[in-house]
Amino acid sequence: MEATAFTTAYYQRIWKLRWFWFSLVQNDLDLRYRHSVLGVGWSLLKPLGLTIILCVVFGRIFQIPIAEYAPYVLIGLTLWHFIVESVALGAKTFTTGAAYIRQQAVPLAIFPLRTTLGGAFHLGVALSLGIVVTWYFKGFGNLAALPAIVPGLLVLFLLGWSMATVCGLMQTHFPDTIYILELLLQFTFYLTPIIYRPGELRNQPRLSWIVDCNPFWSVMELIRQPVLYGQAPPLYNVAVSLGFVTILVVLALICLRKLERTLVFWI
Amino acid sequence: MALITLEHVDLEYPLKGPRITLKEHIMRRLVRRGKRLPDRRMIAALRDVSFRIGEGERVGVIGRNGAGKSSLLRTLGGIYPVARGARRVDGTINALFDIALGFEPYASGWQNIYYRSYLQGDTPSTIGPRLKDIAEFCELGEFLDLPLRCYSQGMVMRLAFAIATSSAPEILLIDEVFGTGDLAFRKKASDRMKDFMNRAKIVVMVGHDLDFLKQFCERLLWLDQGRLRADGPPDDVIADYIREVEASPQLSTTAQAA
Numbered sequence: 001m002e003a004t005a006f007t008t009a010y011y012q013r014i015w016k017l018r019w020f021w022f023s024l025v026q027n028d029l030d031l032r033y034r035h036s037v038l039g040v041g042w043s044l045l046k047p048l049g050l051t052i053i054l055c056v057v058f059g060r061i062f063q064i065p066i067a068e069y070a071p072y073v074l075i076g077l078t079l080w081h082f083i084v085e086s087v088a089l090g091a092k093t094f095t096t097g098a099a100y101i102r103q104q105a106v107p108l109a110i111f112p113l114r115t116t117l118g119g120a121f122h123l124g125v126a127l128s129l130g131i132v133v134t135w136y137f138k139g140f141g142n143l144a145a146l147p148a149i150v151p152g153l154l155v156l157f158l159l160g161w162s163m164a165t166v167c168g169l170m171q172t173h174f175p176d177t178i179y180i181l182e183l184l185l186q187f188t189f190y191l192t193p194i195i196y197r198p199g200e201l202r203n204q205p206r207l208s209w210i211v212d213c214n215p216f217w218s219v220m221e222l223i224r225q226p227v228l229y230g231q232a233p234p235l236y237n238v239a240v241s242l243g244f245v246t247i248l249v250v251l252a253l254i255c256l257r258k259l260e261r262t263l264v265f266w267i
Numbered sequence: 268m269a270l271i272t273l274e275h276v277d278l279e280y281p282l283k284g285p286r287i288t289l290k291e292h293i294m295r296r297l298v299r300r301g302k303r304l305p306d307r308r309m310i311a312a313l314r315d316v317s318f319r320i321g322e323g324e325r326v327g328v329i330g331r332n333g334a335g336k337s338s339l340l341r342t343l344g345g346i347y348p349v350a351r352g353a354r355r356v357d358g359t360i361n362a363l364f365d366i367a368l369g370f371e372p373y374a375s376g377w378q379n380i381y382y383r384s385y386l387q388g389d390t391p392s393t394i395g396p397r398l399k400d401i402a403e404f405c406e407l408g409e410f411l412d413l414p415l416r417c418y419s420q421g422m423v424m425r426l427a428f429a430i431a432t433s434s435a436p437e438i439l440l441i442d443e444v445f446g447t448g449d450l451a452f453r454k455k456a457s458d459r460m461k462d463f464m465n466r467a468k469i470v471v472m473v474g475h476d477l478d479f480l481k482q483f484c485e486r487l488l489w490l491d492q493g494r495l496r497a498d499g500p501p502d503d504v505i506a507d508y509i510r511e512v513e514a515s516p517q518l519s520t521t522a523q524a525a
Contacts, residue, residue: 020385027374027382099369103362104386105345174289261348265281 005109005256013107021110021117028118043122044129047077054195062200071134075227076194078126079220082160084185085119090164091171091178098267108260112164112252120157127223134227142230152222152233158245159219162252169255172266192216212236215244269358269437269468271320271343276352278313278335278342278493312338314493315352320469320486327480327501328473329508330490336473339490340364340440343471358468361387361436376411376418376426383430397433404459405429406452421452428456432463439467443474477505 003009033040051074059069090112094101097111134142170177191210193201198211211217218240225233312335320326328336341347342354344362370379380401384394402411405425415423464470474480480487480501487504489497497504
């Protein structure tokens with residue numbers, strides 16, 4: 001009986017190899033933060049800088065007070081960055097791990113796990129900063145609701161892992177996948193309320209479906225609602241997120257089962 | 268009991284060439300909806316290979332370049348999936364396919380030792396003695412603190428060799444004989460290799476060095492265009508092999524070079 005992504009033996013093997021992929025994640029993080037004096041701080045400069053610029057420009061255009069807009073944008077950018085990273089690093093994940101795949105039969109799911117865990121660590125750091133910024137501008141009103149982000153983060157993590165898996169597998173078969181995905185991500189970025197708020201599209205009755213049908217918006221609301229407004233995410237967002245993530249995870253598992261054995265020929 | 272059996276095994280590769288892009292793939296689907304795309308061309312690397320290797324056997328694999336020797340080893344190692352037939356391997360496997368494969372260039376020598384050991388199933392509590400053994404054997408000293416991209420090729424080889432031979436697998440799969448570092452190290456490496464091979468319950472080794480294989484193995488497999496041409500005592504198989512290679516003049520020069 002062969003261990004496929006739908007058997008428990010598969011997950012036992014992943015667990016058995018935990019020291020291996022976990023140390024690779026550590027290595028990735030080391031490399032990412034090392035070559036700069038500021039270390040982790042450096043990587044936070046990008047979302048912070050963007051937030052400041054956006055506040056100056058769009059805050060004026062949309063006429064939103066900075067205390068409202070700055071935490072909103074910062075957290076939105078942070079969450080979006082995790083999604084982008086899952087796709088972009090995920091697309092390369094099997095090529096990066098090719099040497100190991102050619103050397104030993106290992107469950108392929110550990111490679112997207114490696115990239116997503118790296119992204120998740122970074123998300124954790126950046127999100128903490130976002131929460132601090134929210135406290136600074138809006139006070140500690142969200143404290144009671146903060147535990148509600150935990151399931152949201154779990155959903156986001158599964159989303160990242162399944163996207164990394166699917167994109168990585170596609171990339172090994174079609175070398176232009178990454179360019180197409182980058183294009184799609186850019187489109188999605190503008191279609192998702194990140195630098196503008198959903199309300200601004202809702203004012204246009206013909207456009208409000210863009211927000212409602214966008215699963216990325218729903219997933220982001222799982223975290224934005226508790227952090228920014230101190231309330232549990234609306235049921236609609238929870239339902240859409242869960243549905244979306246379930247579909248993606250199942251898709252990733254099916255792809256893994258179908259391609260796991262022959263992937264070694266493609267890298 | 269360590270055991271390897273292959274029954275009527277076929278191995279096929281998809282032909283690697285200019286790959287079809289995703290854009291093209293989608294366009295074709297849209298334009299010629301309903302029509303199936305032609306199947307990808309496959310190359311047969313192994314055809315109808317059957318054998319059984321029991322505990323205690325030392326088996327060599329010979330054949331010309333491209334005969335499927337390395338593919339056979341990777342199939343035994345569970346890395347390549349068989350297209351048809353059955354593969355059964357009982358026992359822990361350690362494979363020395365490509366010795367310098369699987370290093371993180373930006374991580375230090377020490378870190379790379381950790382990754383490779385963890386990959387072979389070590390945990391932080393079992394890794395201690397192994398670290399010491401590897402560090403002692405490769406003699407890299409303080410270089411182990413440097414990232415691997417600063418190493419010379421010989422140093423990488425030493426490290427890789429030390430790591431690969433530091434575990435005690437039941438089944439050992441070795442591709443070619445390694446040129447490992449300078450002369451002094453080569454002597455040391457070959458001693459360690461012999462010791463390593465003696466500890467394993469089954470050794471399958473691909474090589475071109477017929478004298479070494481004759482000395483070390485009690486059984487040889489001869490692969491020719493993916494098929495098992497002969498399976499028997501080294502003297503007989505080598506005699507047949509040499510006769511065949513000499514009979515085809517255009518190939519005899521390459522065989523001598525190898």
